[in-house]
Amino acid sequence: MRLFTFLVIEVLLLPVSLIGCSLAVLWAIAISQQKQLSFTALSPLAGRWLLHQQGIRLDAATDSLVKHLPSVNGALSLMGLGPTLLATGISDYKLLSVPAPGSETLLTAITARTVFFDRALAQSLAEQPAVEQIVVLGAGFDTRLFTQCLDQNLALFEVDQLEIQQVKQQALQKSGVDLSEIHFVTVNFNQGDWEEKLIAAGFVRGRKTFFLWEGVTYYLTEAVVQRTLQKMADICGEGSSLAFDFFSWRLITGSDAWWLYLGVSLLDWLGEPFQFGIDTDKGAESQLSRVLLSAGFQLSELQLMGTAQPTGPFGGLVIARRHL
Structure with missing residues (x-):
């Protein structure tokens, strides 16, 4: 039931997520190129931030870092990931739950x-x-x-x-x-x-x-x-x-x-x-x-x-x- 509730919310808000994520990625690429930063370094940061937001792995330093990096646009990131966090909060389904060894996917x-x-x-x-x-x-x-x-x-x-x-x-x-x-x-x-x-x-x-x-x-x-x-x-x-x-x-x-x-x-x-x-x-x-x-x-x-x-x-x- 938790997964079903999560998916319903995600599907309903999918257009918002897609637009937000796309714009957030384009922003990150542009700023990373401008400031000669590694774009790929943002991927593990985003993963750890989502784990923090879901209460799976608390990391206040990562949460603070995300709020002050020039390559992270807060409004666009919220638009892209907000629906997922909302769906998680309502359904209590953890999208990034820790996988058993061997069952990992590229997402996890x-x-x-x-x-x-x-x-x-x-x-x-x-x-x-x-x-x-x-x-x-x-x-x-x-x-x-x-x-x-x-x-x-x-x-x-x-x-x-x-x-x-x-x-x-x-x-x-x-x-x-x-x-x-x-x-x-x-x-x-x-x-x-x-x-x-x-x-x-x-x-x-x-x-x-x-x-x-x-x-x-x-x-x-x-x-x-x-x-x-x-x-x-x-x-x-x-x-x-x-x-x-x-x-x-x-x-x-x-x-x-x-x-x-x-x-x-x-x-x-x-x-x-x-x-x-x-x-x-x-x-x-x-x-x-x-x-x-x-x-x-x-x-x-x-x-x-x-x-x-x-x-x-x-x-x-x-x-x-x-x-x-």
Whole structure:
């Protein structure tokens, strides 16, 4: 009955949603291009914001960030997502409820990813001996350091491009979020010197570290992915761990469906093309193990997403440990 009520409201307000979402996306693309920001960084932010609005995963920092980002038009976003939030409130049906492992779809992938990385970070923080440093590579609009890691005697680092860091810091400062414990490290991953800048910002080589690398690998070349893994292994200490995600080769090429191909083509046009993927049809675990071992990590956990889908898994979530 809850799903039926939800669908009735969604269908009735579908024209409003379509117009609002379309205009909100066009606004986000235009502002992102103008300010040289990553458009794709908005997708996980939107997912976490919806989880917050539905009461599934409370995240006040994300809620504040959304309200102050120039690439997010509040009125258009409300027009596009308001009907969904209204339908959720009336029906109590959670559109982005956490999927069981293997049952993920592209719609629920960000929810699954968010929950997986929340757990990976929490496990790292609970370990003994204690983790000493947290590094979020390609941080984008992630807020975990502000919500889960403050006041714990940790060295906290966000690593990303200058433009996105400036916009993010300005938005969070307007929201009154405390940034004093965070070291913001400006890099260009394709230039290959990110670890030097990280160390210059206060990172101590050889200490136990947790690396979070969410939503990044598929936008890099295989060579850059391999080099980044090797550099992480080189600078971290015993017991360190890494959490990251990947897409399947079929997804990044858009070969499964015409609408996927259109999406991949749009990313190409935006200058954020998919480049790296794993062939999930030919033993993803063995491929990942080889890639990680050659870089100095050992596969600890792999959760393939979408194994129940007719076309098979479309990506995966990974935890790896420093291999000495």
